[in-house]
Amino acid sequence: MSNSKNDFALVCESIGMQFGGLAAVSNFNLQVHQGALYGLIGPNGAGKTTVFNIVSGVLRPTAGSVRLFGVDTTGLGPDEIARRGIARTFQNIRLFRNLTVLENVLVGHHVRRKATLGEALLSLPRYRKEESDMMCNATGLLQDVGLDHVANYRASALPYGQQRRLEIARALATKPKVLLLDEPAAGMNPAETERLMQLILDVRDRFNLTIFLIEHEMKVVMNICERMTVLDHGQIIAEGTPSEIQSNEKVIKAYLGGGAIARH
Amino acid sequence: MIGNRSNEFVRKAGPICVSLLVFYLFLFWAETGWDAYKVRILNLSAIYIGITLGLNLCNGFTGQFSLGIAGFMAVGAYTTALLTMSPATKSAVFFIDPLIWPLNSIQWGFLPALLMAALVSGFVGLLIGAPAIRFRDDYLGITTLGFAEIIRVIFTNTRTITNGALGLKGIPPHTNLYWSWSFALICVFVMIRLTNSSYGRALRAIRDDEIAAEAMGVNLFYHKCLSFVISAMMAGVGGGLLGSLITTIDPNMFRFPLTFTVLMMAVLGGLGSITGSVIAATLVTVAMEVLRVLEEPRVILGIFLPGIPGMRMVVFSVALMLVILFYPKGFMGDRELGLKSIRAFAARFRRTFLHKQV
Ligand SMILES: Nc1ncnc2c1ncn2[C@@H]1O[C@H](COP(=O)(O)OP(=O)(O)O)[C@@H](O)[C@H]1O
Ligand SMILES: [Mg+2]
Numbered sequence: 124m125s126n127s128k129n130d131f132a133l134v135c136e137s138i139g140m141q142f143g144g145l146a147a148v149s150n151f152n153l154q155v156h157q158g159a160l161y162g163l164i165g166p167n168g169a170g171k172t173t174v175f176n177i178v179s180g181v182l183r184p185t186a187g188s189v190r191l192f193g194v195d196t197t198g199l200g201p202d203e204i205a206r207r208g209i210a211r212t213f214q215n216i217r218l219f220r221n222l223t224v225l226e227n228v229l230v231g232h233h234v235r236r237k238a239t240l241g242e243a244l245l246s247l248p249r250y251r252k253e254e255s256d257m258m259c260n261a262t263g264l265l266q267d268v269g270l271d272h273v274a275n276y277r278a279s280a281l282p283y284g285q286q287r288r289l290e291i292a293r294a295l296a297t298k299p300k301v302l303l304l305d306e307p308a309a310g311m312n313p314a315e316t317e318r319l320m321q322l323i324l325d326v327r328d329r330f331n332l333t334i335f336l337i338e339h340e341m342k343v344v345m346n347i348c349e350r351m352t353v354l355d356h357g358q359i360i361a362e363g364t365p366s367e368i369q370s371n372e373k374v375i376k377a378y379l380g381g382g383a384i385a386r387h
Numbered sequence: 388m389i390g391n392r393s394n395e396f397v398r399k400a401g402p403i404c405v406s407l408l409v410f411y412l413f414l415f416w417a418e419t420g421w422d423a424y425k426v427r428i429l430n431l432s433a434i435y436i437g438i439t440l441g442l443n444l445c446n447g448f449t450g451q452f453s454l455g456i457a458g459f460m461a462v463g464a465y466t467t468a469l470l471t472m473s474p475a476t477k478s479a480v481f482f483i484d485p486l487i488w489p490l491n492s493i494q495w496g497f498l499p500a501l502l503m504a505a506l507v508s509g510f511v512g513l514l515i516g517a518p519a520i521r522f523r524d525d526y527l528g529i530t531t532l533g534f535a536e537i538i539r540v541i542f543t544n545t546r547t548i549t550n551g552a553l554g555l556k557g558i559p560p561h562t563n564l565y566w567s568w569s570f571a572l573i574c575v576f577v578m579i580r581l582t583n584s585s586y587g588r589a590l591r592a593i594r595d596d597e598i599a600a601e602a603m604g605v606n607l608f609y610h611k612c613l614s615f616v617i618s619a620m621m622a623g624v625g626g627g628l629l630g631s632l633i634t635t636i637d638p639n640m641f642r643f644p645l646t647f648t649v650l651m652m653a654v655l656g657g658l659g660s661i662t663g664s665v666i667a668a669t670l671v672t673v674a675m676e677v678l679r680v681l682e683e684p685r686v687i688l689g690i691f692l693p694g695i696p697g698m699r700m701v702v703f704s705v706a707l708m709l710v711i712l713f714y715p716k717g718f719m720g721d722r723e724l725g726l727k728s729i730r731a732f733a734a735r736f737r738r739t740f741l742h743k744q745v
Pocket of ligand 2: 171214
């Protein structure tokens with residue numbers, strides 16, 4: 124039962140991504156259990172974001188396939204994949220800068236709308252109900268990430284750390300089953316990072332999520348990820364629990380500058 | 388409960404109904420009492436408000452830099468004209484190549500003709516938009532500009548439908564202040580409703596970051612098409628009203644300068660601001676007429692000054708540059724002028740003023 128493929132929220136099967144002559148990712152395999160908090164780590168340029176772009180439909184892999192809850196999603200567009208339950212954040216924050224904080228979250232809800240454009244223009248009951256539900260929901264999400272006091276600010280006016288949390292709230296608004304976080308702690312100080320990791324754990328339990336998280340600093344994820352994959356030069360060099368990874372020769376080499384030597 | 392609800396309805400809708408009533412009474416007064424020249428300017432203002440809002444939806448709110456508005460205006464103007472002209476006028480106007488059946492034998496009322504203009508220009512908008520919106524920024528601008536030119540060239544050459552370069556004359560002058568301002572008000576209403584709805588937020592999200600919008604599940608193709616088509620429909624109806632106002636149209640009216648004029652109105656008012664478009668469209672329309680004196684020969688202080696055709700546009704270009712210099716985002720930016728913002732402005736004004744006094 125437990126090794127039935129449908130138990131996995133996310134499966135990557137021998138994914139390859141070729142940019143011209145550069146193999147950004149090759150033969151990438153991954154199995155993430157439902158409800159897991161899974162890490163993808165590796166030095167800069169290892170191909171982590173490329174994996175995210177493939178899983179979220181931004182890139183079409185040159186080889187292999189992606190399955191979400193047993194359903195093949197390879198080659199679907201990002202919006203379709205979002206509809207099917209994958210939401211993500213971006214390494215270089217991509218908020219809707221001129222929208223308010225609240226509106227950013229509301230855009231996340233848009234994908235789950237049922238009211239048609241006509242209903243919206245005429246402000247018919249179903250649309251009004253949906254809009255007030257969205258508003259409730261969005262306000263709740265902002266409270267969850269601690270941004271309710273800045274709900275009516277322009278997103279671009281927020282400090283960096285809050286922008287990162289807003290991205291998470293916006294992603295949650297799409298009601299995802301799997302949440303992809305691309306270096307969520309980048310640029311944060313240790314205290315902020317600590318709070319963020321707590322938020323990630325809370326969010327997973329509250330919304331019944333599977334979380335797939337990228338980080339290039341190993342320390343950050345060691346405490347919260349149950350399993351992780353280590354990527355270097357587009358290749359998987361290790362897979363396992365944090366303690367297994369910590370003692371892995373190849374990983375130590377890649378991280379202690381061994382990688383730099385191996386880089387020809 | 389129900390009582391509460393209807394009370395709330397009255398509280399919200401009451402002031403709107405009253406101001407609409409007052410506004411239409413004003414239009415009645417203007418229509419019956421003002422001289423034709425002023426009425427014409429008022430008509431033009433309303434028509435340009437609608438068209439500018441349409442352009443602002445696409446170029447401002449959705450961030451799709453389209454330059455095809457004159458083409459859609461042409462489609463709407465010709466549709467309306469061909470549907471409202473009487474068969475007798477048509478056979479007189481199409482004296483070289485007769486108009487094809489069934490257009491030569493029908494005459495519709497103004498409202499159905501305008502609705503048809505909306506449908507046809509919306510459809511043409513979809514035909515052009517669907518392939519064009521795959522491009523971004525300047526490329527989209529160039530593509531849509533090209534399409535608008537193609538429409539004009541087609542209209543110049545399909546003589547059995549459009550009478551070619553000779554254009555159409557004797558279009559029934561249905562347009563009056565009620566028609567034109569109802570159009571403007573409907574456009575304002577649609578814009579307010581749309582841009583404040585979930586769909587409007589999605590459009591603004593696309594403007595700010597396409598990649599993020601798509602990752603949040605916003606279907607880029609659908610939403611861009613949506614804004615493109617609505618924009619084309621507004622331009623089409625506006626074109627129809629314009630044709631019926633000035634009663635003659637020909638393909639050369641719908642060259643790029645027309646698009647530029649509307650674009651200028653939207654930019655001056657602020658891309659992404661409804662009130663900005665309304666203000667700027669009105670100001671520019673009035674100024675265009677007032678500045679007509681620059682193009683007419685006249686004698687000032689005994690010196691004869693020949694009129695310089697196109698001088699108005701020179702003045703406008705300079706004005707546009709100045710505005711962009713001092714208000715890089717237009718008068719309103721992407722904000723709206725409302726009671727709230729006026730109050731905020733007053734408060735800020737008072738604060739700085741008092742501060743200086745102390
Ligand atoms: N769209 C792209 N086109 C060409 N090369 C790319 C593209 N995206 C990423 N790359 C390259 O792929 C490699 C992996 O990049 P990335 O996945 O961003 O690494 P990471 O996120 O692990 O730091 C890098 O060498 C990068 O330059
Ligand atoms: Mg990266």
